[in-house]
Amino acid sequence: MKAEIISIGTELLLGQVVNTNAAYISRELASLGIEVYHHVTVGDNKDRLIEAVKTAEERVDLIVMSGGLGPTQDDITKKTLSDYLDVELILHEETEEKIISYHKNSDFKMPENNQLQALILADSTPLSNDTGLAIGMMLSRNKHHYVLLPGPPDELEPMVDNYLKNELIKHILEEQVLVSRVLRFFGLTEAQLAEKIDGIISEQTNPTAAIYANSGEITVRITAKAKDDDEGYKAIDKVETKIMEKLSDYFFGYGEKTLVEVVKDRLKEKDLKITAAESLTGGAFISELTSVTEVSSILEGGMVTYSADKKNKVLNVRKKTIEDFGVVSGECAVEMAEKAREMFDADIGVGLTGVAGPSSLEKQIPGTVWIGISYKGKESFSKHFHFSYKRNRNRRLAVLNALELVRRTVEDLPIDNREYYGEDNQ
Amino acid sequence: MKAEIISIGTELLLGQVVNTNAAYISRELASLGIEVYHHVTVGDNKDRLIEAVKTAEERVDLIVMSGGLGPTQDDITKKTLSDYLDVELILHEETEEKIISYHKNSDFKMPENNQLQALILADSTPLSNDTGLAIGMMLSRNKHHYVLLPGPPDELEPMVDNYLKNELIKHILEEQVLVSRVLRFFGLTEAQLAEKIDGIISEQTNPTAAIYANSGEITVRITAKAKDDDEGYKAIDKVETKIMEKLSDYFFGYGEKTLVEVVKDRLKEKDLKITAAESLTGGAFISELTSVTEVSSILEGGMVTYSADKKNKVLNVRKKTIEDFGVVSGECAVEMAEKAREMFDADIGVGLTGVAGPSSLEKQIPGTVWIGISYKGKESFSKHFHFSYKRNRNRRLAVLNALELVRRTVEDLPIDNREYYGEDNQ
Numbered sequence: 061m062k063a064e065i066i067s068i069g070t071e072l073l074l075g076q077v078v079n080t081n082a083a084y085i086s087r088e089l090a091s092l093g094i095e096v097y098h099h100v101t102v103g104d105n106k107d108r109l110i111e112a113v114k115t116a117e118e119r120v121d122l123i124v125m126s127g128g129l130g131p132t133q134d135d136i137t138k139k140t141l142s143d144y145l146d147v148e149l150i151l152h153e154e155t156e157e158k159i160i161s162y163h164k165n166s167d168f169k170m171p172e173n174n175q176l177q178a179l180i181l182a183d184s185t186p187l188s189n190d191t192g193l194a195i196g197m198m199l200s201r202n203k204h205h206y207v208l209l210p211g212p213p214d215e216l217e218p219m220v221d222n223y224l225k226n227e228l229i230k231h232i233l234e235e236q237v238l239v240s241r242v243l244r245f246f247g248l249t250e251a252q253l254a255e256k257i258d259g260i261i262s263e264q265t266n267p268t269a270a271i272y273a274n275s276g277e278i279t280v281r282i283t284a285k286a287k288d289d290d291e292g293y294k295a296i297d298k299v300e301t302k303i304m305e306k307l308s309d310y311f312f313g314y315g316e317k318t319l320v321e322v323v324k325d326r327l328k329e330k331d332l333k334i335t336a337a338e339s340l341t342g343g344a345f346i347s348e349l350t351s352v353t354e355v356s357s358i359l360e361g362g363m364v365t366y367s368a369d370k371k372n373k374v375l376n377v378r379k380k381t382i383e384d385f386g387v388v389s390g391e392c393a394v395e396m397a398e399k400a401r402e403m404f405d406a407d408i409g410v411g412l413t414g415v416a417g418p419s420s421l422e423k424q425i426p427g428t429v430w431i432g433i434s435y436k437g438k439e440s441f442s443k444h445f446h447f448s449y450k451r452n453r454n455r456r457l458a459v460l461n462a463l464e465l466v467r468r469t470v471e472d473l474p475i476d477n478r479e480y481y482g483e484d485n486q
Numbered sequence: 487m488k489a490e491i492i493s494i495g496t497e498l499l500l501g502q503v504v505n506t507n508a509a510y511i512s513r514e515l516a517s518l519g520i521e522v523y524h525h526v527t528v529g530d531n532k533d534r535l536i537e538a539v540k541t542a543e544e545r546v547d548l549i550v551m552s553g554g555l556g557p558t559q560d561d562i563t564k565k566t567l568s569d570y571l572d573v574e575l576i577l578h579e580e581t582e583e584k585i586i587s588y589h590k591n592s593d594f595k596m597p598e599n600n601q602l603q604a605l606i607l608a609d610s611t612p613l614s615n616d617t618g619l620a621i622g623m624m625l626s627r628n629k630h631h632y633v634l635l636p637g638p639p640d641e642l643e644p645m646v647d648n649y650l651k652n653e654l655i656k657h658i659l660e661e662q663v664l665v666s667r668v669l670r671f672f673g674l675t676e677a678q679l680a681e682k683i684d685g686i687i688s689e690q691t692n693p694t695a696a697i698y699a700n701s702g703e704i705t706v707r708i709t710a711k712a713k714d715d716d717e718g719y720k721a722i723d724k725v726e727t728k729i730m731e732k733l734s735d736y737f738f739g740y741g742e743k744t745l746v747e748v749v750k751d752r753l754k755e756k757d758l759k760i761t762a763a764e765s766l767t768g769g770a771f772i773s774e775l776t777s778v779t780e781v782s783s784i785l786e787g788g789m790v791t792y793s794a795d796k797k798n799k800v801l802n803v804r805k806k807t808i809e810d811f812g813v814v815s816g817e818c819a820v821e822m823a824e825k826a827r828e829m830f831d832a833d834i835g836v837g838l839t840g841v842a843g844p845s846s847l848e849k850q851i852p853g854t855v856w857i858g859i860s861y862k863g864k865e866s867f868s869k870h871f872h873f874s875y876k877r878n879r880n881r882r883l884a885v886l887n888a889l890e891l892v893r894r895t896v897e898d899l900p901i902d903n904r905e906y907y908g909e910d911n912q
Contacts, residue, residue: 073522075513076698080504082527087501096499097534099527101508108523115541272502342776343769346790350768351878353844360793361800364772367786374787374829403800418779452777 061094061232064116068127068137069211070103080213081126088220091268091283092228092238094122104134110144117204122232127211129194131173137208138179145201149179152186155195162193181208185231187223191215198227205232229285239292240283241300245310246276246319246464253278256306260299267295269303276460277319278310312467320348323463326470327358327408334466336362336410337375337400339387340429345412345459361404365396375399386422387413390442393432401434408470409434410462411442417451426451429458435469443475487520487658490542494553494563495637496529506639507552514646517694517709518654518664520548530560536570543630548658553637555620557599563634564605571627575605578612581621588619607634611657613649617641624653631658655711665718666709669726671736672702672745672890679704682732686725693721695729702886703745738893746774749889752896753784753834760892762788762836763801763826765813766855771838771885786830791822801825812848813839816868819858827860834896835860836888837868843877852877855884861895869901 065085071077082099089096098119102108109128116123128137142149155178163174177194180186187196187207192215198207207224209216229238245253250273254261257280261269267284282299286292304311313322327334336345346362349355365371368387372379377395385391396411410433417426427447434440445461447454468475491511497503508525515522524545528534535554542549554563568575581604589600603620606612613622613633618641625632633650635642655664671679676699680687683706687695693710708725712718730737739748753760762771772788775781791797794813798805803821811817822837836859843852853873860866871887873880894901 067525072509073512073525074516075509075511075522078504078506078509079525083498083501083504085501086499090500096501097529097531099493099499099505099525101525103523105523338769341773342781342785343764343771343773343788343790344776345769347767347769347773350770350790350792350842351881353877355768356792359768361789361791361796362769363787363789364769364776365787366776366782370787370830404796416776451779455777 061122062120063089063094063096063122063124064098064100064120065096066109066112066116066123066125067099067101068104068109068125069101070105070134072101072127073103081209081211081216084213084217085124085126085209085220087270088225089122089124091240091270091281092225092233092285093265093268094228094233104128104136106136106140106143109136109140113141113144113206121203122205122207122228124207124209126209126216129177129196129208129210131176131194135176138176138181141199141206141208142181145181145199145206147184147199147201148182150182151175152178152180152195155180155186155189155193159193185227187219187227189215190218190222196224198224198231200231233285237287237289237292238283238285239289239296240281241293241296242315243280243282243300243303243311244313244315244317244319244322245278245280245307246312246460247310248278249273250278253280253307253310257303260302260306264299267292267299269299276456312464319460319463319467321352323467324349324352324355324358326467328354330470332407332470333358333360333405334408334410335360335400335404335406336412336462337371337396338362338364338411339366339371339396339413340416341412341455341458341462342366342416344455345410345462348459348463360406363400363403371396375403386424388415388422388424388428388430389413390430390432390444393430393442394434394440395432397432397434398440407436408466410466412458412462414445414454414458416454417449425449427454429454429461431458431462431465433465433469438469441475487548488546489515489520489522489548489550490524490526490546491522492535492538492542492549492551493525493527494530494535494551495527496531496560498527498553499529507635507637507642510639510643511550511552511635511646513696514651515548515550517666517696517707518651518659518711519691519694520654520659530554530562532562532566532569535562535566539567539570539632547629548631548633548654550633550635552635552642555603555622555634555636557602557620561602564602564607567625567632567634568607571607571625571632573610573625573627574608576608577601578604578606578621581606581612581615581619585619611653613645613653615641616644616648622650624650624657626657659711663713663715663718664709664711665715665722666707667719667722667726668741669706669708669729669733669737670739670741670743670745670748671704671706671733672738672886673736674704675699676704679706679733679736683729686728686732690725693718693725695725702883738890745886745889745893747778749893750775750778750781750784752893754780756896758833758896759784759786759831760834760836761786761826761830761832762838762888763797763822764788764790764837765792765797765822765839766842767838767881767884767888768792768842770881771836771888774885774889786832788830789826797822801829812850814841814848814850814854814856815839816856816858816870819856819868820860820866821858823858823860824866833862834892836892838884838888840871840880840884842880843875851875853880855880855887857884857888857891859891859895864895867901 184197184199393411397409401409414429610623610625819837823835827835840855
């Protein structure tokens, strides 16, 4: 099956908004084996929308439109399709009730037009909107399938994921279910990961396996179309086993939990408190930990000691350590970790020191990083890294690699058998 | 003049890459008064590219293509245009030399194909690539103008900004120069700012004024087309004066410098050292300061005290302050600022405390934030904020508002005459 994506919105043509929807929809359709050959964007203009739909009808079976379902005069998508396909717009009562009740519970008076968001094309299958008011829909007519989705990504994405994909499977692809599983990896680049499992991925059409990189972590999503869940997960299991044969050492978790969330969970499970003393990362490591919820039971505080003087005077790193080894050293990183652990009564302490760049420090080049770990009942250790010449990439990679060292330490996994690094495409 | 943007790349249709180029090009064309009615994306496929170009020729004068200028077999844009327009591909010697010299200075052996990136369409105007190897170009033929740009945004954006816009001005719009100026504001939302200068912006066609919001800061870019620089800047001055009448109290600087960079510069100019004690922001404030270069002369370190116990035991905030007022209080924020200043020998100390959320703390709801400032020779003060229910939005807005309080304090500007907040669209 082939599809075409039409994005509707003058704000896209003015460049005020980047079109993330077309990429998102494409990726989800690809996971179903549906091919996309064109993305088209038009403004809030009836004639140009009809022209785009006509062109798409000549090329594909499935036309996915996003945008223009809101309550304002600019939101022309439903009216345009209603006129063009000669299909009535009718009230979707559930959505109407939702709109009324939403405004009852808020301080805002409901604008008259808001009920326009409850209109759907007659005979279409409604697609629920879990995060907004405008209902989506899918309509089949004259061998074509028309899908209408809201423009805001935080409404469109759950609608695609929770409803559209299953509708496509059931009614168009004539399969019963779609199941998927996400595996998360850290410590290699997207290209390195892809190379390791190249054969596995390219030989798959069902299940499909897709790789995404985001801020240092790599995810692999395995998606199976099947008659039922059981058959689907069995197919996924097989592919997962093959992938894990190559990548188990880089695996850190399933699902939507990022590395910092996994580390937080491990620390909570084991009732451990963490702290850090940071130099080159300047607070970014503790800030990453405190960006997730419910950390107060695992973190009481930490320290940023940017200058050598304050490493000694405030954190109590010995002068001799700094004089003998420099601040960019494993010895300094370990002592920072230990002193922070004492000061904040923690079970595990992390010391981060190095050269963020662009200038060198102690004749060491940017990207040189030492991470020290002090963990109760174990011998402290440090690990040396060399990242890049880019300041904020170095800071980010130091944070992520420190999290991974913490995870491996508290899970009692080997530390020295592999590279860490990861990819930062921020 | 009307334009159409054709993005070329199978990775876009698979959703592996979000198309930021179409938005970027649209925005830049809008600043020249060029209208865009369609974005089209096709894969690395000769027939579909030609079809898209033909369709665009029926609709517009200017066709801007991005992607497919690289050295691999997939990179078909130049060859396709060469065949379609019957224009030879010739070697651009400067680019060839650049490619050879680049590989001489690197560890990588030059792939044979790399010289393909030096080919341009005969009679086209080359567009230099300051950040990559593939040359861009503009060709005028049969009343149409064809622009070919590289796909990577970090190559395309400087090419558009530094070369394409001036070529369009000179050769197509028949004006002499294009000048622009960026004004930066903090402390109100994009919608509030837009409302304040609505009349000014809508009545402008030359200069144009465009508003962008990014991570709490709002920029207004004024762009003038003119015969020469002098005429252009005079026109910009007039619009700037009108805008500043409404917004001077929110203005913090010109150009590309963000709020944290402006704060860093002020501190350096005045030879002041800063520190912070952070609770709800958990290191994010100091991390923001250390994300910019050359901060070691203004920052020696800082402290994260997340628990009440460590506020007292490590930072030395008095037990009585915490008992009498709670940790979410102006009194605690001020004392945190003062204690951090003492500990790190700084001229200005910042204390950040509050409720990030989602849980409440001391019966205060998420979004409640107190920022304390301790500055040498002045009386310490605190300011109360109420942001939102979103944890990381609250943390981000606390960081930005603390930076703005520091700026106003060291510049001796009034503190209490306005709201701060700002918009966070992260």
